[in-house]
Amino acid sequence: xxxxxxxxxxxPKDVKIEVKDRVVSxxxxxxxxxxxxxxxxxxxxxxxxLFLSRVADTKLDKSLHGLYRALIFNMxxxxxxxxxxxxxIIGVGFRAQxxxxxxxxxxxxxxxxxxxxxxxxxxxxxxxxxxIVRGIDKEKVGEVxxxxxxxxxxxxxxxxxxxxxxxxxxxxxxxAQATTTK
Numbered sequence: 001x002x003x004x005x006x007x008x009x010x011x012p013k014d015v016k017i018e019v020k021d022r023v024v025s026x027x028x029x030x031x032x033x034x035x036x037x038x039x040x041x042x043x044x045x046x047x048x049x050l051f052l053s054r055v056a057d058t059k060l061d062k063s064l065h066g067l068y069r070a071l072i073f074n075m076x077x078x079x080x081x082x083x084x085x086x087x088x089i090i091g092v093g094f095r096a097q098x099x100x101x102x103x104x105x106x107x108x109x110x111x112x113x114x115x116x117x118x119x120x121x122x123x124x125x126x127x128x129x130x131x132i133v134r135g136i137d138k139e140k141v142g143e144v145x146x147x148x149x150x151x152x153x154x155x156x157x158x159x160x161x162x163x164x165x166x167x168x169x170x171x172x173x174x175x176a177q178a179t180t181t182k
Contacts, residue, residue, distance in 0.1 A: 005065030009050040009073050012080055017050065019043050024072060028079025031120075031136045035075060041068050078136040085145035086165035087131040090154070095128035103131070107152045108160070115148060131162075 011017055016027040022037040037043065040061050044051045052069050054061040077083075089096060089105075096105040103115040103123050117123050121144050122134040131148060135141040145164070154161035154169040163169060 003066075005052055005054070005062070005069045007069065009052075009069060009076065011048045011050060011076065013048075015076055015080060017045065017076075019045060024075075026072070026075040026079050028076070028136075030079050030082050033075045033079060033137060035068075035071055037068060038064050040064050043072075074138045078138055082134060082136050083138045083141040085133045085141055087133070087145060087148060087162055088165050089129040089131070089162050091158075091160035094152075094160070096125050096131055097128065098123055098125055103148070105151065107162075113151055115151070118144060130165075 012028075014029055018025045018027075022039065024035045024037060024043060026033050026035075040055050041064055042053050042055070044053070050072060052065060052072075054065045089107075091108060094105075094107050096103060098104070098117075101117050103117060103125075105113045105115065107113055118140070120135055120137060120140060123144075124132040124134070126132065133141055133145045133148070135144075149162045149164065152161045154163045154167070156169060156172045157174055159169055159171060
């Protein structure tokens, strides 16, 4: 039994939802998002609430039931509030800045790294060592943030690299400290 799928999705006043031919479109103050539904899930709109139901009680249908309810809820939250991921850059001389449609980063390589900013995503650099990724699509915001982090993930010896804000990186001791003298 899907506990998440059974919960109705409450629709705020400033959000418009349309369901046509297995396509759910959500429009809010920040933008519009579209979701194509599986043929195993049905959607019903009643009294500013969205109810999802499944065709059968197979394991696949139960998992899709909760999945599509969560996806629609995330679409509503994204079009009203939006999503934010913060990254921080740690390292001497490491910095980032937005230039046009690119995020230009100096990360200790022999060349600057240019990351093209995808459509629907806004990237800000309030400080040279801070990157803020904003957007209405939760999946896309998380994917862009992970792609930026993957350029130079934090290394465990000095802690240099790009990490999520508040992420803890367990540091290892180096080779010189690991050896003992006899």
